[in-house]
Amino acid sequence: xxxxxxxxxxxxxxxxxxxxxxxxxxxxxxxxxxxxxxxxxxxxxxxxxxxxxxxxxxxxxxxxxxxxxxxxxxxxxxxxxxxxxxxxxxxxxxxxxxxxxxxxxxxxxxxxxxxxxxxxxxxxxxxxxxxxxxxxxxxxxxxxxxxxxxxxxxxxxxxxxxxxxxxxxxxxxxxxxxxxxxxxxxxxxxxxxxxxxxxxxxxxxxxxxxxxxxxxxxxxxxxxxxxxxxxxxxxxxxxxxxxxxxxxxxxxxxxxxxxxxxxxxxxxxxxxxxxxxxxxxxxxxxxxxxxxxxxxxxxxxxxxxxxxxxxxxxxxxxxxxxxxxxxxxxxxxxxxxxxxxxxxxxxxxxxxxxxxxxxxxxxxxxxxxxxxxxxxxxxxxxxxxxxxxxxxxxxxxxxxxxxxxxxxxxxxxxxxxxxxxxxxxxxxxxxxxxxxxxxxxxxxxxxxxxxxxxxxxxxxxxxxxxxxxxxxxxxxxxxxxxxxxxxxxxxxxxxxxxxxxxxxxxxxxxxxxxxxxxxxxxxxxxxxxxxxxxxxxxxxxxxxxxxxxxxx
Amino acid sequence: xxxxxxxxxxxxxxxxxxxxxxxxxxxxxxxxxxxxxxxxxxxxxxxxxxxxxxxxxxxxxxxxxxxxxxxxxxxxxxxxxxxxxxxxxxxxxxxxxxxxxxxxxxxxxxxxxxxxxxxxxxxxxxxxxxxxxxxxxxxxxxxxxxxxxxxxxxxxxxxxxxxxxxxxxxxxxxxxxxxxxxxxxxxxxxxxxxxxxxxxxxxxxxxxxxxxxxxxxxxxxxxxxxxxxxxxxxxxxxxxxxxxxxxxxxxxxxxxxxxxxxxxxxxxxxxxxxxxxxxxxxxxxxxxxx
Numbered sequence: 077x078x079x080x081x082x083x084x085x086x087x088x089x090x091x092x093x094x095x096x097x098x099x100x101x102x103x104x105x106x107x108x109x110x111x112x113x114x115x116x117x118x119x120x121x122x123x124x125x126x127x128x129x130x131x132x133x134x135x136x137x138x139x140x141x142x143x144x145x146x147x148x149x150x151x152x153x154x155x156x157x158x159x160x161x162x163x164x165x166x167x168x169x170x171x172x173x174x175x176x177x178x179x180x181x182x183x184x185x186x187x188x189x190x191x192x193x194x195x196x197x198x199x200x201x202x203x204x205x206x207x208x209x210x211x212x213x214x215x216x217x218x219x220x221x222x223x224x225x226x227x228x229x230x231x232x233x234x235x236x237x238x239x240x241x242x243x244x245x246x247x248x249x250x251x252x253x254x255x256x257x258x259x260x261x262x263x264x265x266x267x268x269x270x271x272x273x274x275x276x277x278x279x280x281x282x283x284x285x286x287x288x289x290x291x292x293x294x295x296x297x298x299x300x301x302x303x304x305x306x307x308x309x310x311x312x313x314x315x316x317x318x319x320x321x322x323x324x325x326x327x328x329x330x331x332x333x334x335x336x337x338x339x340x341x342x343x344x345x346x347x348x349x350x351x352x353x354x355x356x357x358x359x360x361x362x363x364x365x366x367x368x369x370x371x372x373x374x375x376x377x378x379x380x381x382x383x384x385x386x387x388x389x390x391x392x393x394x395x396x397x398x399x400x401x402x403x404x405x406x407x408x409x410x411x412x413x414x415x416x417x418x419x420x421x422x423x424x425x426x427x428x429x430x431x432x433x434x435x436x437x438x439x440x441x442x443x444x445x446x447x448x449x450x451x452x453x454x455x456x457x458x459x460x461x462x463x464x465x466x467x468x469x470x471x472x473x474x475x476x477x478x479x480x481x482x483x484x485x486x487x488x489x490x491x492x493x494x495x496x497x498x499x500x501x502x503x504x505x506x507x508x509x510x511x512x513x514x515x516x517x518x519x520x521x522x523x524x525x526x527x528x529x530x531x532x533x534x535x536x537x538x539x540x541x542x543x544x545x546x547x548x549x550x551x552x553x554x555x556x557x558x559x560x561x562x563x564x565x566x567x568x569x570x571x572x573x574x575x576x577x578x579x580x581x582x583x584x585x586x587x588x589x590x591x592x593x594x595x596x597x598x599x600x601x602x603x604x605x606x607x608x609x610x611x612x613x614x615x616x617x618x619x620x621x622x623x624x625x626x627x628x
Numbered sequence: 629x630x631x632x633x634x635x636x637x638x639x640x641x642x643x644x645x646x647x648x649x650x651x652x653x654x655x656x657x658x659x660x661x662x663x664x665x666x667x668x669x670x671x672x673x674x675x676x677x678x679x680x681x682x683x684x685x686x687x688x689x690x691x692x693x694x695x696x697x698x699x700x701x702x703x704x705x706x707x708x709x710x711x712x713x714x715x716x717x718x719x720x721x722x723x724x725x726x727x728x729x730x731x732x733x734x735x736x737x738x739x740x741x742x743x744x745x746x747x748x749x750x751x752x753x754x755x756x757x758x759x760x761x762x763x764x765x766x767x768x769x770x771x772x773x774x775x776x777x778x779x780x781x782x783x784x785x786x787x788x789x790x791x792x793x794x795x796x797x798x799x800x801x802x803x804x805x806x807x808x809x810x811x812x813x814x815x816x817x818x819x820x821x822x823x824x825x826x827x828x829x830x831x832x833x834x835x836x837x838x839x840x841x842x843x844x845x846x847x848x849x850x851x852x853x854x855x856x857x858x859x860x861x862x863x864x865x866x867x868x869x870x871x872x873x874x875x876x877x878x879x880x881x882x883x884x885x886x887x888x889x890x891x892x893x894x895x896x897x898x899x900x901x902x903x904x905x906x907x908x909x910x911x912x913x914x915x916x917x918x
Contacts, residue, residue: 260918269910277900278714300913302904304714304896310738313707316700316737320711323698324678324719326900328711346701436914472678472696473716480690482699483683491642492691492699 078108078133080210080250081140083157084202085126086149088119094224095199096127100260100431101220102203102212103131107253110260111543112431113139113613118285118369124152126411133253137432137543141615144248147202148174148279149184153428157233164246168205170198180244181203187239192324193232200225200233204240211249214241216284216448261434263427263540264289266398267357268297270405271329274442275413276355278304278321278328280314285369286333286425309334309518319352323481325471329355329409332361334376341383344418348388348506350481351416351459351467353447355409360424361610371611372425374539374585377594380420381563387503389415389510392563394422396542398434400560401427403442407520410445415466415513422562424585426540426613440521450477457488465508514564523573526556532578533627536602538591541583541614548620552627559591574600581606581626585613638664639673642691649839652808653830655687655753658809659722662816663695666720670821677720680705682734684726684780685760685834686753687821692763709748720749720820727754731767731789742798742825744892749819750827752789755834756873763837770874773838776856786873793827794865794885800826801864802883805848806833807841811881818883824891831879836847844879847871851882 082099083572086092093114108131128139139464143160146153148169154161154177161167167179174181182205184198191197200221216300216592217237225233268290271279281291295305308317311332314454318328333341337358347354358380362373380392391411405421412419446573450456450470460467467488470477480490485499493499526546533554537545542558549556557573559566574580581604582592587609606622608614614622638660646652653851659679667674677695681687683702690697690747700708705723713721723730730738730752734894741748748857757775765775765782768789772781793801800822804812814828819826831848864885 259914261914261917269913272906272910275906280711297913298899301909302900302902304899304908306714306896308707308710309736312704313737313740316704316707317711317714319700320698320708320713321715322711323708324712324715326715342701343704346704350698350700379662434914436911471716472712472719473673473676475673475675477675478694479696480699481697483701484699490697490699491640492688 078251080131081143082129082145082147082206083116083126083143083160084147085153085157087121087125088116088123088125089121090125090149091196091199092116092125092127093305095202096129096201097260098203098220098224099129099206100131102207102216103129103250104257104260104433105216105220106250107255107257108132109135109255109258109433110431111136111138111433112260114180115612116370116427116432119383119484124156126153126157135433136547138547138613138616139595141617144208146343147206148177149198150174151176166209167544168202168244169207172288182243184238191232191235192237192534193236194229197229197233197236200324201240204237205244208241208244209247211246214238217241238288245276256417256432258435261398262289262429262431262432263398263401263423264429265293266401266434267405267421267428268294270402271355271409272301272303273402273407274409275327276303276329276409277326278306278318279331280306280308280312280318280328280333282307282311282336284333284336285360286428287333287357288572289356290331311339312343315340315354315356318354319343319347319350322352322354323472324375327353327409327413329357331357331359333359333361334379335366335432336385338377345384345386345388346483347418348384348386348390349483352481353416353418355412355419355421357405357423359428360422362609368611370425370595372540372585372613373422373609373611374590377422377562377590380422381594388506389417389478389513390559390563391415391419391513392422393420393561394539395427395560396539397427397438398432402436402439404560407442407503409517410442411513413447414445415509417509417513422539424540430540450474452476458504459486459502461488461505463508464512465505466512491589510564517561517564517566519537520561522559522561524558524560526558526571528553529555530576531555534574534577534580534603535583535623536580536591537583541585544614544616544619545583547616548623551620554625554627562594565594567598570598570600579627581602581623583614585609638694640692640694644692645688646685646794647836649833649835650685651755651834652685652689652753654806654809655690655724655748655751655830655832658813659751659816660693662813662820666817666820672720676718677722680709680721680723682725682729684729684758686726689724690779694831695858703729703805704735704737706730706737706748706750710893711744714896717893717897721909722749722751722820722857724751724753727752727756727768728758728766731787739792739796742793742796742827745797745799745824745889747824747891747893749822751816752827752829753832754789754829755832755838755842757834759834759837768868768873773775779796788868789829789867791865793867794861798827799887799889800883801823801868801885802826802828803831804828805831805844805881805883807845808848808850808881811850822886824889847877848879848881851880856884858883861885
């Protein structure tokens with residue numbers, strides 16, 4: 077099976093991310109599926125950034141350690157990645173920066189000077205060199221540049237790319253495939269699009285890695301998508317603004333990471349009490365505290381499951397790739413409105429900032445769900461008791477309705493009460509909503525399985541580790557079981573998926589085995605934990621080796 | 629249009645639990661009358677008023693009035709109010725907040741709502757003490773104040789919240805007093821009809837923990853026409869500084885500042901107008917990717 081891995085590395089501020097996306101674009105143009113892992117420290121200029129772009133005939137969502145082509149803008153981009161270079165790796169480097177390099181040295185300073193082009197065009201020289209090494213024609217290279225470079229810079233980029241192309245030789249040939257040219261999107265972008273599919277009207281956020289790019293993307297596309305995008309003074313204001321919007325009838329979502337979510341927890345509990353819908357995207361990164369802002373982790377599962385004082389139902393979903401991110405972001409928002417509970421979409425840096433080929437045609441359209449609205453008959457009572465626990469919604473401005481929402485324990489009309497019977501009924505009504513939500517979820521793919529059933533070996537994982545696990549499982553002849561919904565936990569679906577599981581390994585990007593702990597809480601055996609907690613996602617080969625130890 | 633309801637209908641059946649003599653009664657009844665009168669005079673349907681409460685004695689007001697209310701959490705009414713106004717431009721959104729509530733816990737929100745000129749009204753029940761938590765100092769308690777958390781007396785000086793609001797960019801700033809109820813009602817109506825951010829600091833009697841009735845009766849006075857140029861920052865600042873919530877001085881009541889500036893929420897109104905088919909818009913974005 078044809079597949080290729082390319083690493084491009086350099087200093088922050090040199091456009092490594094954009095260059096990586098152009099490389100992914102080059103392979104997409106040839107009908108390949110792509111995945112890009114982007115690794116960068118928390119600084120603006122300098123340091124070492126790199127992207128690994130993997131292209132394959134099949135759907136992928138993880139990188140491999142070794143690369144076929146290494147494009148190095150500086151010495152670090154070679155030295156830091158010695159383990160990725162094997163005997164067939166072609167190294168192309170900037171001869172103006174790298175003193176010890178083996179492969180093709182491009183005099184990038186000279187090239188851009190001669191072409192009177194800005195320094196950022198050095199990326200195009202690398203792209204040109206890559207195309208030539210990989211046997212990709214000039215026509216394809218030019219097309220990709222036409223698509224990705226703004227018109228006024230196009231000529232200089234084309235000239236510099238041509239110089240890179242001419243400076244190296246063909247090493248192998250990437251054959252064009254029959255597949256369609258798929259767009260390459262990040263998890264953040266698809267989260268935003270999924271939310272809009274689910275009915276989003278306003279997005280509110282304060283910048284925080286790794287979800288800032290939802291804010292940037294939606295702000296840039298606010299007019300195209302007909303939504304409001306707001307950036308207030310802090311995360312507390314963010315979620316209160318969203319609750320205000322929703323109280324007045326507008327569907328809102330917020331995005332943050334663990335630290336920002338800490339600030340939101342008091343209002344999360346307010347959402348629980350007042351039964352005002354809100355969808356919260358939490359992108360995980362390593363903690364505790366500031367941790368490693370630009371790296372990845374799966375360390376906030378129990379935090380989002382338990383955040384907020386008091387007892388109230390919530391919906392928590394952890395998608396593992398773009399298709400799941402799209403449909404479950406939409407579903408999270410719709411279910412939040414249908415059941416008037418907070419919904420949390422739990423992503424991480426790997427998924428949020430990773431780029432993947434996106435095949436919208438392969439997305440299972442999520443079922444449409446509408447909020448229950450007041451029919452206008454009789455006296456409106458915001459928290460009227462119902463069998464499902466869901467009280468019909470009305471919004472301020474509605475004639476004949478007085479809409480009283482509250483953080484206090486309240487009666488059906490919304491007035492504060494501390495009376496024993498009323499408060500007990502209120503608590504039970506809230507819990508009935510959770511039960512109704514759980515029943516509805518029985519018809520959703522809350523737990524997914526991949527690979528050989530009855531293999532006697534099962535890999536359990538959640539979120540962005542999904543694709544590394546699927547690939548490793550193929551090599552090991554194992555099954556993968558992935559819970560998507562984590563609250564309310566799909567006990568029955570889990571039980572069914574794990575029938576005949578055999579030896580179980582539970583793969584997570586954390587140090588304590590958080591999914592394993594959740595499984596034990598529900599009386600399931602999580603098997604042996606395979607953990608990685610250095611801020612980086614598993615490479616497929618690395619995971620395979622770790623799993624071989626478990627299944628030996 | 630619905631015929632205006634008599635103000636009496638606006639009182640809810642909820643049992644009132646404020647202390648006898650509490651200044652909150654004046655605020656409640658004057659807000660009730662202001663809403664009823666505005667509904668009649670300006671043709672604003674009662675259902676278009678929304679009150680928000682923070683946490684503290686003041687917050688109970690939202691239970692006592694039969695209008696739309698969001699009884700939120702301590703210090704956080706203001707951003708929720710902006711959200712409500714963003715969702716529906718027809719709504720008149722009024723935050724009832726306490727001095728501990730908004731000048732301590734939620735000050736950042738207040739500053740930024742003023743800065744962005746959010747079209748909401750903030751009524752501060754400024755009794756200069758925490759009532760519901762039984763008697764601690766607040767940001768506007770005078771120096772030397774002995775509260776339960778500071779039995780030796782505080783050494784810090786109070787904020788002058790009106791000066792803070794002026795600096796932050798508030799476009800309408802006023803002060804009222806709970807013993808001057810007709811004047812207070814006028815201030816409420818004026819602030820609610822102001823397009824943009826309005827704040828009224830209401831000197832409120834706390835009958836139990838900090839009863840300043842005699843002091844306020846002696847020192848407050850209603851500003852007369854021309855005493856302050858409400859369109860001029862420097863004039864407003866001078867008048868606001870006449871009393872700093874600390875030393876003994878005449879306490880002016882009335883509107884200090886009122887100017888027009890672009891309203892924050894209006895920048896966003898066009899974006900979500902109509903009933904666009906957003907799924908078609910999503911498909912288009914994906915089809916035309918890069």
